[in-house]
Structures are given as C-alpha cells and as structure tokens.
Amino acid sequence: MSVFMVTFDLRNPANVDAMVDAIKLTSWTQLGPTTYAVSTAETDEELFFRLRAFTQDRDGLYVALLRKPYRGMGFREVNHWLEENLRW
Secondary structure (H helix, E strand, C coil), X not given: CEEEEEEEECCCHHHHHHHHHHHCXXXXXXXXXXXXXXXXXXXXXXXXXXXXXXXCCCCEEEEEEECCCCCCCXXXXXXXXXXHHCCC
C-alpha cells in the first residue's frame, strides 16, 4: 500500500463533504483542514481521478506520494498513523 498526501481547495461546501467522504473510504489521517494522508492500493493516478470527480473549475486538488523519511509534529494519533503507514 502507498501513502499519498491529498490536499484540496474546493469552492462548493457540498463538494468538500463528498471529497472527505471519498477520502474516508480508505485508511486516512487528517494533517490539516483540507489535507489528508491516505493509505491505498490505488496508484496516484487512480486516486487523483477518483477524487477529481468532486471538483469544479477553479478548484484545487493535489495528490503526492509520502514516504519516510519525513519530519513533522502534531497530534499523537496523527504521528502514530504516519509511523505505522509510511514506508521507506
């Protein structure tokens, strides 16, 4: 399984809710208000196009591979999820 960072900026609040619901179909942790780490068997392209369905013109969506090493600080639950899911 790969871990991707998904970050988005959507203008329509209904699309935000749908995007979050779609992200939560996988193993995930929230890194920021609209930024998630997602563990999935999907490729970056498959994940991007699955989530792109919730975007409109002038919205933003990025999917980037996350791997160790990394640096960060935050909630204990997020740190634990990252340690358990990120690979070298």
